[in-house]
Amino acid sequence: MDYETPQFFRVMQYARRAERDVVDMVSGNPDWEPPQALREGLTSYAQADSSEFQYPPSIGLTDLRDEIASRRGVKRNQVIVTNGAGEANHLAMSAGFEQFPGSEIVLVDPVYPYYVGRAQLLGADVSFVPAADDGHVAPDHVAEVISDETAVIVVNTPNNPLGVTYPASTMEALVGLAESHDAVLVSDEVYDHFDYGGNFSSALHVDSPNRIVTNSFSKSMAITGWRVGYAVFPERDGPTAALFERARTQHMLTNVTGSRPVQQAVYHALQETEPTYYQDTRDRLTRRIKMFTTALDAAGAAYTKPEGGFYVLARFPGFPGTMENVETLIDDAGVAGMPGEAFGESRADWLRFALVTPRVETAAERLAAYFG
Numbered sequence: 001m002d003y004e005t006p007q008f009f010r011v012m013q014y015a016r017r018a019e020r021d022v023v024d025m026v027s028g029n030p031d032w033e034p035p036q037a038l039r040e041g042l043t044s045y046a047q048a049d050s051s052e053f054q055y056p057p058s059i060g061l062t063d064l065r066d067e068i069a070s071r072r073g074v075k076r077n078q079v080i081v082t083n084g085a086g087e088a089n090h091l092a093m094s095a096g097f098e099q100f101p102g103s104e105i106v107l108v109d110p111v112y113p114y115y116v117g118r119a120q121l122l123g124a125d126v127s128f129v130p131a132a133d134d135g136h137v138a139p140d141h142v143a144e145v146i147s148d149e150t151a152v153i154v155v156n157t158p159n160n161p162l163g164v165t166y167p168a169s170t171m172e173a174l175v176g177l178a179e180s181h182d183a184v185l186v187s188d189e190v191y192d193h194f195d196y197g198g199n200f201s202s203a204l205h206v207d208s209p210n211r212i213v214t215n216s217f218s219k220s221m222a223i224t225g226w227r228v229g230y231a232v233f234p235e236r237d238g239p240t241a242a243l244f245e246r247a248r249t250q251h252m253l254t255n256v257t258g259s260r261p262v263q264q265a266v267y268h269a270l271q272e273t274e275p276t277y278y279q280d281t282r283d284r285l286t287r288r289i290k291m292f293t294t295a296l297d298a299a300g301a302a303y304t305k306p307e308g309g310f311y312v313l314a315r316f317p318g319f320p321g322t323m324e325n326v327e328t329l330i331d332d333a334g335v336a337g338m339p340g341e342a343f344g345e346s347r348a349d350w351l352r353f354a355l356v357t358p359r360v361e362t363a364a365e366r367l368a369a370y371f372g
């Protein structure tokens with residue numbers, strides 16, 4: 001698998017060129033409104049004094065870092081505001097890879113493909129831990145794969161594409177493995193607001209110098225185009241304080257700083273937005289999951305029912321998750337998903353559908369009719 005060219009673009013392009021109407025279930029772009037306060041924050045920013053249009057502090061607006069820190073129960077000096085979780089993951093993986101001995105990065109298969117491309121960019125050897133049949137990652141399996149060569153372990157909870165949320169015991173065990181192998185656990189928690197069963201447990205609950213947590217507002221506030229995320233590093237007076245310093249330098253030399261208007265608006269929205277905004281989003285997705293999986297039953301498919309996130313993996317009899325089959329489904333059923341093979345080997349028989357479209361019902365009907 002070529003992880004340097006995201007397959008995502010290929011599928012989107014194919015769907016766009018199709019000669020029929022296609023429901024796009026490829027991308028992870030939320031289709032609902034951002035919090036109202038976010039629009040207000042950006043609008044009022046346009047009228048601010050021009051002195052506020054100048055560089056913000058490189059590691060992010062102090063108010064925003066304070067707000068993130070108090071919500072996550074950490075100190076402000078552990079937080080760097082980034083250009084989305086994408087940059088946060090890059091800073092975390094790169095800082096960990098430099099800091100810890102060993103040339104290997106360990107990932108879970110199926111994998112969010114950008115982790116692999118990034119690990120390759122860093123010159124790391126990549127090893128995979130296959131997810132168990134129920135989609136969870138067994139710490140025992142991780143223990144079998146990691147070695148003295150492991151510098152970084154990356155996990156994602158709630159998980160894209162599997163839809164599982166790892167329990168607290170898994171997070172504790174993973175951080176423990178990072179500690180005992182002189183490595184760092186990077187926990188990408190970008191879907192933390194999409195936790196349907198209340199089982200999500202952040203790696204931040206495990207106090208350790210060997211874990212970094214990444215996150216963003218891309219999904220939780222429906223602003224993938226705004227690029228506001230963050231990374232939380234270990235305590236600055238501990239043995240791994242250099243992780244923060246490495247990340248800060250890399251962030252500054254790459255970006256100088258992040259964009260100020262969007263940080264200001266996110267800060268405003270964090271203060272003004274009621275928990276009902278996030279609950280409404282979860283309720284909407286819960287309805288879509290029900291509708292979609294009911295149709296998958298009718299189509300005779302096996303599927304994952306997300307505990308978190310907004311992706312469903314489905315396996316149709318005799319129809320493995322290849323790029324060719326994805327194209328067939330676009331042409332013959334009018335539904336675009338992602339091939340399971342784009343996420344590694346362990347779910348190559350499956351197709352991934354993102355439920356971030358108001359047309360889930362249409363897609364469900366089309367799939368049921370095509371396979372039923």
Ligand SMILES: Cc1ncc(COP(=O)(O)O)c(C=O)c1O
Binds near residue numbers: 083
């Ligand atoms: C697991 C995971 N991490 C990170 C990202 C990227 O997030 P951001 O838009 O904040 O860079 C995505 C986007 O789909 C994702 O699925």
